[in-house]
Amino acid sequence: MSDFIPVAAPALIGNEKKYVMDCLDSSWISSNGKYIELFEKGFADFLGVKYAISCCNGTAALHLALLALGVGQDDEVIVPSLTYVSSANAVMYCGAKPVFVDSEDQTWNLNPDLIEASITDRTRGIIVVHLYGHPVDMDPVLAIARKHDIFVIEDSAEAHGAEYKGRKVGTMGDIATFSFYGNKIISTGEGGMVCTQNDDLAARVRQLKGQGQDPKRRFWFPMLGYNYRMTNIEAAIGLGQLEKIDWHMARRREVASWYRAGLSEFPQVDFSPEMPWARSVFWLSCIVLKDGIDRDMVMNSMLQKGVETRPFFYPMHILPIYQSSTYGKQFPVADRLARQGLNLPSSALLTQPQVDFVINTLKQAVRRLV
Ligand SMILES: *Cc1c(COP(=O)(O)O)cnc(C)c1O
Numbered sequence: 001m002s003d004f005i006p007v008a009a010p011a012l013i014g015n016e017k018k019y020v021m022d023c024l025d026s027s028w029i030s031s032n033g034k035y036i037e038l039f040e041k042g043f044a045d046f047l048g049v050k051y052a053i054s055c056c057n058g059t060a061a062l063h064l065a066l067l068a069l070g071v072g073q074d075d076e077v078i079v080p081s082l083t084y085v086s087s088a089n090a091v092m093y094c095g096a097k098p099v100f101v102d103s104e105d106q107t108w109n110l111n112p113d114l115i116e117a118s119i120t121d122r123t124r125g126i127i128v129v130h131l132y133g134h135p136v137d138m139d140p141v142l143a144i145a146r147k148h149d150i151f152v153i154e155d156s157a158e159a160h161g162a163e164y165k166g167r168k169v170g171t172m173g174d175i176a177t178f179s180f181y182g183n184k185i186i187s188t189g190e191g192g193m194v195c196t197q198n199d200d201l202a203a204r205v206r207q208l209k210g211q212g213q214d215p216k217r218r219f220w221f222p223m224l225g226y227n228y229r230m231t232n233i234e235a236a237i238g239l240g241q242l243e244k245i246d247w248h249m250a251r252r253r254e255v256a257s258w259y260r261a262g263l264s265e266f267p268q269v270d271f272s273p274e275m276p277w278a279r280s281v282f283w284l285s286c287i288v289l290k291d292g293i294d295r296d297m298v299m300n301s302m303l304q305k306g307v308e309t310r311p312f313f314y315p316m317h318i319l320p321i322y323q324s325s326t327y328g329k330q331f332p333v334a335d336r337l338a339r340q341g342l343n344l345p346s347s348a349l350l351t352q353p354q355v356d357f358v359i360n361t362l363k364q365a366v367r368r369l370v
Pocket of ligand 1: 158181191
C-alpha cells in the first residue's frame with residue numbers, strides 16, 4: 001500500500017480469483033451457474049434464513065423487497081433521514097412516498113420513539129437501516145410494526161454479520177436486503193441479496209428479478225418484472241469473500257478497537273457507538289466532532305497528510321428531490337451528525353501503524369482548530 005490511506009478498499013484474500021477463472025474456463029459467465037447457487041446457499045446459511053436471493057445490487061434488492069411486499073402508488077414507507085440515498089429512492093421507484101424520521105443520539109439510527117407520530121392510514125411499512133454497521137434497536141420497531149400491521153424491511157447493506165441481542169441483523173424483519181458494492185463488508189464488485197423466511201415473498205422476489213417470468217411456463221410473463229440478476233462471475237467473487245467473512249468481520253472490529261483506544265482520551269470526538277445489546281460490524285469507523293469544530297477543515301488537513309476521510313451522508317430531508325416531502329418536520333439529530341460526522345479509513349487491510357498515523361493526523365488537525 002502506498003502512503004495514501006483510503007477510506008475503503010476491497011480485500012481479495014481468498015478463492016476469488018480461482019473461482020472467477022473457473023467461470024471463464026467453463027464459459028459460465030452469465031446469470032446461471034453453480035456459483036450463484038453456492039453463494040445464495042452460503043449466504044442463507046451464514047445468516048440463518050430460509051431464502052437468500054441474489055440480485056444485481058443493493059438498491060435493486062430494496063426495490064424487489066418493496067415490490068414483493070406490494071408497495072405501490074400513494075403508499076407511504078417510513079425511512080430514516082440519515083441513510084444512503086437508495087433506501088429512499090427504492091420507495092420512489094414504486095410510486096410510493098418515503099416519510100422521514102430523525103435519528104437517535106445513542107446509535108445514530110432511526111429513533112423508534114418518533115415512528116408512531118409519522119404513521120398514517122397510508123403507511124405500509126418501515127425501512128430500518130443498520131447505519132455504518134450498528135444494529136437498529138429492533139424490539140420497539142417490531143412492536144410498532146405488529147401493532148399497526150405494517151411490514152419491516154431491514155436495509156442491511158452496511159451490516160453483514162452484525163447482531164442485535166444475539167440475533168443476526170437481517171433475520172428480524174419481513175425481508176432484509178444486503179449490498180456487495182466494492183466498499184461493503186464483503187463485495188462482489190456490484191451485487192445484492194434479498195433475504196427472507198417467508199415462502200411467498202421469496203417466490204415473488206425470484207419472479208420479479210427474472211423479468212416476471214412464470215416459474216412453470218417459459219416466456220410467459222404474468223406480471224411486470226425486471227432484469228435484476230447477478231452474474232455467475234459476481235457470485236464467484238462473492239463466494240470467495242463469503243468463505244472468509246469471519247476474517248473480514250474480525251479485521252473491521254480490530255481496526256475499530258485501535259481507533260477507540262487511541263481516541264478514548266480525546267474529548268473533542270465521539271467514536272462509533274456500540275450499545276451493550278449490540279455487536280456492530282464497524283463497516284466504517286466513524287467519529288462525530290464536538291460542535292464548533294469545522295469538520296471540513298479537519299478533513300482537508302488530514303487529506304494533505306495522505307489520509308482520506310468521508311463526510312457522513314447528507315440527510316434525505318435536505319436533498320432537492322425530497323425537500324418538499326418533509327412536512328416542515330425538524331431533524332436536529334440527523335442535521336448535527338451530518339454536519340459533524342466523518343468516516344475514517346476502515347479497510348480490512350489496515351495495519352496498526354497506519355491506524356496510529358490516522359489517529360495522530362486527526363488529533364493534530366483538531367488541535368489546530370480549538
Ligand atoms: C450501499 C448501500 C445501499 C445500496 O447498495 P448498492 O449495492 O450500492 O446499490 C443501500 N442502502 C445502504 C444503507 C447502503 O449503504
